[in-house]
Amino acid sequence: MNNQRRNVLKTGTGAAVLGALAAAGMIAPGIALADWNKAAFEAKSMADTLKALGATQPADSKDVQVTGPDIAENGAVVPVGVTSAIAGTTMVAILIDKNPNALAASFKLPEGTEANVQTRVKMGQTSNVYALVKAGDKFYMATKEIKVTLGGCGG
Amino acid sequence: MVNPQKYIVLALAATLGSLPLGASASDKLLDGINEYREALADGNPSELVAAEGEELWKTPRGPKNASLEKCDLGLGAGVVKGASAQLPRFFKDTGKVQDLETRLMTCMETLQGLDPKAVVEAKWLKGEKEKMAALVAYVVTESNGQKIKVDTRHPEMKKMYELGKLAFYYRTGPMDFSCATCHGDQGKRIRMQELPDLRTQEGAAAGWGSWPAYRVSNGQFWTMQHRLNDCYRQQRTAEPIYGSDVTIALSVYLAATANGGKVVTPGIKR
Amino acid sequence: MKKISTLAVLLLALPAAWAGSEDTYAEFKAMMDRSFKTNGIAAKHRMYQLDFQKSCSQEKQPPKAEMARIEAEQLKTIRYPADGKYFGDWKQGEKIATSGRGLTWTDKTPHDNGGGCYNCHQMSHHEVSYGTIGPSLLEYGKVRGSTDEIIKYTWGKIYNAKAFNACSNMPRNGDAEILTEQQMKHLMAFLFDPASPVNKK
């Protein structure tokens, strides 16, 4: 279908960008203490963040999951995780649409490490939370809305 | 027992009419929040504070250059395991009923030669109060899983219980609040926060048994003194002095009411 | 004027309202006196009770006659808007209902307070974070209508809830100078205006 074809095209572009980044030495081929991806962490929108990660318009995948509660009592600490059932997942990242900077964290997974990472993030407001996953040279994504409520008395 | 207050609330609800949000929608929201709380329970950042406290407990300090390892928290010199589950208690050496924090101040004074004033006067989570919080985190971690077991047989404990109960119902200040305003009825919420009914064993156990705690909203570890202090701030009263008798009396009332409940300290809270 | 009358009332505190032994109570008063200190705007005199506060500081409510006496006293404190206008702007009212701030020792001025309404009441169709200490006020105006009687009653309830229920949990927003007359008018609009989310889905 149309959607599928578009995705193939998109990942094609993503791979090209990635290749360029790798060539420029921004993505280390081996896993060392990689340089912090300033461009990605300082990007504001989802689109700019994906671009900075070399993952322009990744494909939605049911094999990727954002784990976390439906509602958080406090936005300062929201337990969130990413799991991927896609073989050969080498990177997972957590993005929060409505935060000032969308990218919360990224994790490179050497062979033998499961694609299942849990952490805790800050959320300024109710937002879609995205899991971005890289397997082979392709990017996949999943999303979940997490509501942030007010807790006790405002004083 | 008939609770007239409840009838009035019900009567008012009937008079003022209007249907509350469907119970199922509200329940679902609370289920979601419970799921959130469970996800936080594993990996309570209090552990970081407790680790500091354990270190501090063993580190010689003060003019006497001594550690707190000989501190008697009620179960004998140096016994930390289970000690806070049995506090407050009457201590013969000081002739007073003491909670964990005032007892730790006694130990700091007698063993280390430190002036308790430095703790009392410090700002929350600064200087000596930051150190106190760490010590408290360590001590209460050592009572996790135990049963609340406060001995109220001593006449001084009995007296403090009565005074604490009076303080619990004492309405004052510009908003006419008492502790009971928020914690004197069953099944109530303040905004989304469920309020334990501290008059009952179950409610008191839920409240007393899960403080001190790490508060995720500000990333701070709060001792029970800090908790009570902020309750009074929200009640719009004047400020209770750190370690003052009203804080001890309330602690005795709450702990005694909670007797038999489970200690899950340090807790993790909104 | 107001302050003087409250002080006078304070001196007339009723010994009968207190159930325990007088010795214990004297000890309790002494304990409260030495346990609190002034911090910023939260002055120590806040610890000294008004007579109705004392009557309402027990496990059980005071006897009916006592309740009625308090309610009659409190009813006298209510001041209705001099200009006869009861309604402000519901949008401002919503902000006041949402804010739970004010009058603590971390607040700089005692004159910039929220109503804290959502702490205890459900109010609008869209705010899910509401308390249940008080009754739901959802669709308040829609359900109750806006007769003069209802409007006057509601104003009085906001101004001094103790006039209608001596030991109500609700603060005396007008009488204790928590909210200004203008703020209470905004709250009235929030409750009654058909366009307010209290009444409109």
Next chain:
Amino acid sequence: MATKPMRIRASTKDGVTEVKALIAHEMETGQRKDANGAVIPAWFITELTASHNGKVVLASEFGTAISKNPYLAFKFKGGAAGDKVAITWKDNKGETRTDEAAIG
């Protein structure tokens, strides 16, 4: 400013080791103001690496949206009781710290 120790727990079951870590760090966003209205400068962990017996098992990059006192849980294949799991972090001020724990 002295760094504070982290808490690392590692346990192995059916050939998979689960690591849970709590890291003491402010994780200040740089977007908050203090009581006087002055911006509190950003101060946060940027990179965190976990290794098992010297081999990297996780390489992370953090932004300011990671909560104060970060929590991290992940799993890797292999690992035996007594093996060392080490975690190293580096923050935007150039501070760094390493702690390790034995798999239990």
